[in-house]
Structure formats: C-alpha cells, structure tokens
Amino acid sequence: xxxxxxxxxxxxxxxxxxxxxxxxxxxxxxxxxxxxxxxxxxxxxxxxxxxxxxxxxxxxxxxxxxxxxxxxxxxxxxxxxxxxxxxxxxxxxxxxxxxxxxxxxxxxxxxxxxxxxxxxxxxxxxxxxxxxxxxxxxxxxxxxxxxxxxxxxxxxxxxxxxxxxxxxxxxxxxxxxxxxxxxxxxxxxxxxxxxxxxxxxxxxxxxxxxxxxxxxxxxxxxxxxxxxxxxxxxxxxxxxxxxxxxxxxxxxxxxxxxxxxxxxxxxxxxxxxxxxxxxxxxxxxxxxxxxxxxxxxxxxxxxxxxxxxxxxxxxxxxxxxxxxxxxxxxxxxxxxxxxxxxxxxxxxxxxxxxxxxxxxxxxxxxxxxxxxxxxxxxxxxxxxxxxxxxxxxxxxxxxxxxxxxxxxxxxxxxxxxxxxxxxxxxxxxxxxxxxxxxxxxxxxxxxxxxxxxxxxxxxxxxxxxxxxxxxxxxxxxxxxxxxxxxxxxxxxxxxxxxxxxxxxxxxxxxxxxxxxxxxxxxxxxxxxxxxxxxxxxxxxxxxxxxxxxxxxxxxxxxxxxxxxxxxxxxxxxxxxxxxxxxxxxxxxxxxxxxxxxxxxxxxxxxxxxxxxxxxxxxxxxxxxxxxxxxxxxxxxxxxxxxxxxxxxxxxxxxxxxxxxxxxxx
Ligand SMILES: [Zn+2]
Ligand SMILES: [Zn+2]
Numbered sequence: 001x002x003x004x005x006x007x008x009x010x011x012x013x014x015x016x017x018x019x020x021x022x023x024x025x026x027x028x029x030x031x032x033x034x035x036x037x038x039x040x041x042x043x044x045x046x047x048x049x050x051x052x053x054x055x056x057x058x059x060x061x062x063x064x065x066x067x068x069x070x071x072x073x074x075x076x077x078x079x080x081x082x083x084x085x086x087x088x089x090x091x092x093x094x095x096x097x098x099x100x101x102x103x104x105x106x107x108x109x110x111x112x113x114x115x116x117x118x119x120x121x122x123x124x125x126x127x128x129x130x131x132x133x134x135x136x137x138x139x140x141x142x143x144x145x146x147x148x149x150x151x152x153x154x155x156x157x158x159x160x161x162x163x164x165x166x167x168x169x170x171x172x173x174x175x176x177x178x179x180x181x182x183x184x185x186x187x188x189x190x191x192x193x194x195x196x197x198x199x200x201x202x203x204x205x206x207x208x209x210x211x212x213x214x215x216x217x218x219x220x221x222x223x224x225x226x227x228x229x230x231x232x233x234x235x236x237x238x239x240x241x242x243x244x245x246x247x248x249x250x251x252x253x254x255x256x257x258x259x260x261x262x263x264x265x266x267x268x269x270x271x272x273x274x275x276x277x278x279x280x281x282x283x284x285x286x287x288x289x290x291x292x293x294x295x296x297x298x299x300x301x302x303x304x305x306x307x308x309x310x311x312x313x314x315x316x317x318x319x320x321x322x323x324x325x326x327x328x329x330x331x332x333x334x335x336x337x338x339x340x341x342x343x344x345x346x347x348x349x350x351x352x353x354x355x356x357x358x359x360x361x362x363x364x365x366x367x368x369x370x371x372x373x374x375x376x377x378x379x380x381x382x383x384x385x386x387x388x389x390x391x392x393x394x395x396x397x398x399x400x401x402x403x404x405x406x407x408x409x410x411x412x413x414x415x416x417x418x419x420x421x422x423x424x425x426x427x428x429x430x431x432x433x434x435x436x437x438x439x440x441x442x443x444x445x446x447x448x449x450x451x452x453x454x455x456x457x458x459x460x461x462x463x464x465x466x467x468x469x470x471x472x473x474x475x476x477x478x479x480x481x482x483x484x485x486x487x488x489x490x491x492x493x494x495x496x497x498x499x500x501x502x503x504x505x506x507x508x509x510x511x512x513x514x515x516x517x518x519x520x521x522x523x524x525x526x527x528x529x530x531x532x533x534x535x536x537x538x539x540x541x542x543x544x545x546x547x548x549x550x551x552x553x554x555x556x557x558x559x560x561x562x563x564x565x566x567x568x569x570x571x572x573x574x575x576x577x578x579x580x581x582x583x584x585x586x587x588x589x590x591x592x593x594x595x596x597x598x599x600x601x602x603x604x605x606x607x608x609x610x611x612x613x614x615x616x617x618x619x620x621x622x623x624x625x626x627x628x629x630x631x632x633x634x635x636x637x638x639x640x641x642x643x644x645x646x647x648x649x650x651x652x653x654x655x656x657x658x659x660x661x662x663x664x665x
Pocket of ligand 2: 145371
C-alpha cells in the first residue's frame with residue numbers, strides 16, 4: 001500500500017457488477033487519463049418499490065469528468081450498455097468504441113434519451129486496436145457469448161497488459177460461425193499478462209458450458225412434435241437463440257409472428273446488420289397469423305421472465321388482444337429465470353397450464369444453455385492468459401470466492417488475487433497488486449420515467465407504505481399555540497388491533513406534548529400580532545412522536561403524515577377528551593436539542609370504553625378534510641369503534657410492483 005506514492009500505478013475501479021449480476025461499470029485510470037469499460041444497469045430487487053432501473057452511483061465520474069477520455073463497450077447486453085444514455089446526461093464521454101451490434105442497440109437508447117449529440121460512436125472489428133487517452137491502447141478480441149458480436153479486451157497500459165474478459169464462454173461451434181480468437185489470448189499470455197479480470201457468473205458450476213448449438217435438437221424435437229401452434233419465449237437479446245428459432249421455424253414449415261417491442265426491435269436491428277439470416281416471407285404480421293393453420297404457426301415473444309406487461313404474461317392472463325391460448329398450443333420457455341423473477345415465471349407457467357396448454361420449461365429439457373462459461377471455461381481462460389495477478393469480477397460474492405479458488409488450483413498464489421467490491425480500487429504496478437482507498441460507490445434508483453432519482457428516503461417511505469400502510473393526521477393549531485379542534489386521523493393499509501379512538505387519543509397527546517414542550521422553540525414572537533411559527537417543524541415533531549409511540553405500543557411503523565391547519569390566534573382551545581388526560585412526560589431540558597427522548601407516558605389503554613356502534617362508526621377513517629371538523633364539544637361523538645383489525649385497501653400492501661426483464665447477461 002505504500003509504493004503508490006512513489007511509483008505511478010494503474011487504478012482499476014469497478015463502480016458496479018461486483019457482489020451482484022448487473023450494472024457492470026468499470027473505470028481504468030492512469031495518470032491523468034480515465035477510460036471507462038461498459039456502463040450497464042441492473043433491475044430492482046424486492047423492496048425497491050416502483051423502481052424500474054438501478055444505476056451505479058457515478059459521483060466519482062462526475063467529479064472527474066474532465067479526465068474521461070473515452071469508453072469501451074464489450075457487447076450489447078443491458079447490464080453492459082443500459083446505463084450509457086443516462087450517464088451521457090450527467091457527464092461527458094468524448095468517444096465510445098464498441099462492436100457494431102452493441103452500438104446499433106445503444107443508438108436506439110440514445111435517440112430515445114435525446115443524447116445523440118453528446119458523444120461519438122466508433123464501431124470496431126475483431127483485432128482492432130484503439131487508443132484512449134495517452135496511456136491506454138485496447139485490442140478487441142472476438143469472444144463467444146449468448147449475444148452476438150461480443151469481445152474480450154487486451155488493455156495495454158504503462159504498467160503492463162490487462163486482459164478484461166467481458167462476458168464469455170468458450171463455444172467452439174458458435175451459431176454465427178464467429179469463433180473465440182483464442183490465438184490472440186494465447187499471444188498475450190505468451191508476452192506476459194499482468195492481470196486478468198474474468199467473468200465469474202458460473203464459477204460454481206463444474207465442467208464446460210455446453211455450446212449454444214446444443215439446444216438446437218431439443219428445440220427441434222419439441223417444435224416438430226407439436227400438434228398445434230408453437231409459442232416460444234426467450235430474451236430478445238439472445239441473438240443466437242433467436243436465430244436458431246427462426247431457422248427451426250423455416251425447417252418445420254412454420255411462419256413466425258413476433259410479439260413484444262424488444263423482440264421486434266432487436267430482430268429488426270440484427271437482420272439489418274446481418275447477424276440473422278431469415279427470409280422476409282418467414283414473418284407474418286400478428287394480425288394475419290390467425291388465418292394460418294395452427295400447425296404452420298410459430299409465435300416468438302417476450303415474457304420469459306414473467307414480466308407483467310410482456311406478451312406471454314398478458315396471454316397467460318387472457319389479456320392479450322390478438323392471441324388467446326389454445327389447448328393444442330406448445331409453449332416453450334427457452335430461458336432460465338433470473339434470480340428474483342422465479343416467482344413470476346412459475347406463476348406464468350401455472351396460468352398457461354391451467355388454460356390447457358403444454359408448457360415446456362426447466363433445466364432437464366435442454367432448451368436453454370447459459371452464455372457464461374463454467375469452471376472449465378474459466379480454467380481455459382486462465383491457462384491461455386497466464387496472468388500474474390487475478391481479479392474475479394461479474395458475480396456475487398460467493399461466485400468471486402469460488403472463481404478465486406479455481407485460480408489458486410491453477411497455481412496463482414492467493415496473495416496475487418484480490419476479491420473486491422464496487423468502489424474498491426485495484427492498484428497495479430509491474431510487481432504489485434493492492435487495494436487502494438475506495439471511492440464513493442452505491443446505487444441510484446430510477447423511477448419509471450428514468451428521469452427521477454429515487455433516493456433512500458423515498459425508498460424507505462415506499463417500504464413503510466408497503467409494510468405498514470399510512471396514517472394521516474389533521475391537526476388544527478392556532479398561531480398562539482393551542483389545539484383548536486380534535487385531530488382527525490386516517491388509516492390506509494394499516495392493520496392494527498388498536499381502535500381508531502385510541503389512535504386519535506395518542507395523536508392528541510402528541511400534539512399536546514409538542515405544544516406544551518416545543519412551542520417556544522418552534523414559534524418566534526416577532527413583536528407583531530401574529531407570531532412566526534415553524535409549521536413544518538411542528539408537523540415533523542408530531543410525526544416523530546406518533547411514530548415512536550406506534551413503534552413502542554403496536555410494533556408497527558406506518559408512514560405518518562401530519563398536516564397542520566393553522567387557526568388564527570385567539571381561537572378557543574379544544575380541551576381534549578375527558579379521557580385524554582395530560583401527558584406526564586417530563587418537559588425537555590430546554591434548548592433546541594431538548595426533547596423527544598425523555599418522553600414516557602402513563603398508558604390508560606385498559607380503561608373500559610364501550611359505546612354503542614351507532615354513531616358513524618367509520619368517521620375516523622374518512623378522508624382528511626372530507627368531513628367537517630367536529631365541534632370541540634363533540635368529544636363524545638368521536639365514537640369509539642370496536643373495529644376488528646382490518647386492512648384498508650389491500651392493494652397498497654399487495655406486491656404489485658412491476659418486474660422488468662433483466663438483461664440476459
Ligand atoms: Zn453481463
Ligand atoms: Zn452479456
């Protein structure tokens with residue numbers, strides 16, 4: 001850790017993609033130059049309510065944007081290019097070098113985001129070498145992966161050569177005939193590789209990853225045996241898979257109807273650029289497909305991850321305008337669910353089966369293989385490149401650990417291997433590898449619009465809404481600090497054994513407490529008639545108080561929203577209920593910080609309160625402001641209700657979050 005002061009070093013900083021699958025974003029830094037490698041997105045996990053896209057925190061890049069010389073893209077999967085259009089709005093990337101297919105897909109995203117003029121896109125071919133800044137030169141080495149036109153990188157730097165594998169497997173019979181340029185890897189291995197950064201996705205799986213071609217006969221069998229229509233779902237971005245399905249449709253005399261925006265887009269782009277060869281008359285517009293006999297029909301669609309809005313999910317719910325399931329249909333899931341999507345996938349399969357279709361899915365069917373190499377592929381990569389140092393990337397923690405064990409079994413000493421996290425800094429010199437001072441890393445959550453950033457506070461509030469619902473409270477307080485009417489409390493999505501009367505009693509106590517103990521700090525008598533009141537502060541104090549009390553009394557933490565309606569000074573005080581006895585908590589020691597914590601009150605919850613269920617049993621649940629404020633004297637009319645625990649509007653707590661298809665990384 002000491003030598004970086006004397007000796008210039010290469011710094012490699014992943015801002016995403018470690019301890020996770022997704023949002024791969026890596027920074028290479030030497031001297032004054034910064035080069036980026038890929039910038040992907042990830043999809044939300046449970047609890048990220050209403051979040052559609054997860055981005056890495058890019059504060060580090062924003063702060064250092066003057067030094068960014070360019071970006072390298074390895075391939076076109078969402079977890080590698082999905083963040084670029086968004087980043088271009090926030091910082092400068094002068095040039096992006098990448099494969100033709102990836103850049104074609106990126107162009108679409110950039111047009112949508114209106115950032116086409118923010119950078120220059122440079123297409124590369126295999127073995128092209130590009131220079132980025134003064135210190136980096138990058139050779140694009142053709143590799144094999146589930147996405148066509150994919151590359152590994154040989155990055156030459158002043159301290160040595162780094163091999164950055166990108167996503168890969170060794171597929172010796174690739175669907176498009178583009179074989180892995182292993183000779184080039186071996187060439188660098190022979191010259192001497194300082195450090196290897198390698199894909200760890202399948203490091204726990206022994207053996208070699210089967211070739212993509214191996215799914216061909218299995219898919220062929222299911223398609224040729226199908227009596228009726230064939231419906232297949234896969235990732236649109238799995239170019240090779242889609243190409244094989246089109247080939248099989250042709251072979252089996254079936255016309256193809258496409259459903260789903262991404263399926264149409266990707267196939268159009270891939271055909272235009274020559275990555276798929278299929279005759280035009282193979283495709284039939286979906287409106288005409290019902291005129292064809294079932295035995296001549298193949299529908300290829302999105303929805304392999306059970307995404308609620310994707311074509312197959314809508315069909316499974318009987319909500320698709322053009323396609324309904326028939327009992328003679330054979331439906332094939334040619335993809336495996338990404339962790340987190342499993343439940344929605346099995347639900348979709350269940351619904352399709354209940355509609356009477358034959359559904360083909362699961363590992364045993366041979367209809368899906370991964371695009372990421374297994375342990376033996378990873379060993380081959382290590383054997384070819386013979387790196388001095390090794391850093392496993394693109395994987396969750398256990399995958400990184402597993403991959404490091406594989407490397408050790410190949411003779412790389414443990415001290416030459418670093419397991420890092422997002423934001424960690426790998427410092428490399430010709431004879432050392434160290435972890436430097438980490439940079440800021442984390443996540444940025446984007447809302448459906450992809451414009452609004454969902455910060456931690458918003459996320460916590462959404463979580464509270466989903467878990468415990470919301471309580472709103474209306475308090476009428478005069479400018480001279482008296483409660484002018486009983487508070488009105490509303491519950492939505494809150495399950496509680498406490499009756500509404502008790503809740504409004506607690507609300508009253510909190511208001512009284514704040515008025516008695518905090519009013520002096522929150523209002524300032526400016527000498528005039530009306531004192532200057534910090535109404536936001538008053539609301540906040542009441543919210544905090546009620547929040548603590550509910551946590552203590554009921555072990556729930558609903559979102560609490562207090563609205564204070566100021567009343568003119570001199571408004572007569574509402575005295576509180578007969579049973580709303582004064583709070584006996586000690587007053588704060590004074591000063592602004594005084595306060596809240598000393599509070600402890602005497603609870604009289606066991607007082608017998610039985611009143612007929614006659615008077616507007618639900619008045620306390622009416623919308624805020626909908627009912628006229630009860631007169632102060634109407635204490636008795638705020639009828640206690642022996643309401644059983646109930647859920648208001650269950651759809652709030654129901655998990656209706658949209659799930660998005662994650663990248664077929
Ligand atoms: Zn990936
Ligand atoms: Zn990928």
